[in-house]
Amino acid sequence: QSVLTQPPSASGTPGQTVTMSCSGSSSNIGNNYVNWYQQVPGTAPKLLIYRNNQRPSGVPDRFSGSKSGTSASLAISGLRSEDEADYYCAAWEDSLSGWVFGGGTKLTVL
């Protein structure tokens, strides 16, 4: 069982906006930054968002992150078929002095 909780699945149609959540506690999300990673099946993960809402260069502004209290969210606007992937949140866990991931959300573009 993951320290961070993500819904196992999400879906949307092209053009829609989809939001997925990541729930934690005061010792991880509540006190630290959140990163988001995208993993297209069969490929390595890719960093989408770091420090809650920062996009690395090359990541489209259709992807946005936010954090409130002990939860974080990733929003994808203007959904495209190529966005179909697994999405993982991660945060520093104070009690473990290490990083923890959520279990991942599988996004299906209908």
Add this chain to the structure above:
Amino acid sequence: EVQLVESGGGLVQPGRSLRLSCVVSGFTFDDYAMHWVRQVPGKGLEWVSGISWDGRSTGYADSLKGRFTISRDNDKNTLYLQMTSLTAEDTALYYCAKALDILWSAYWGDSWGQGTLVSVSS
């Protein structure tokens, strides 16, 4: 172009050891911390270990129980993961990943290798 290439995976018997390597290019290796992440096929990501730019600071997932050791050789642009007392639960695809900072406790993951598969079985 940033490249990370893992190697050293393979089939190993329970209780044995294995050393993974990650050779990097395209960036100044000793300017950044590095990480290892693993993924059981069909399952989620699990952070394994991180190391600071100079190798002096390291961290590990609690689940490893002290069996793994991360290290780096900045002269060879290479990251290592020494794994001992391997069990079937260590069977996974192991990725190395670059940080965006000198510290492994800061944000990371802007570049990843393609992974090396470790299978532990008798």
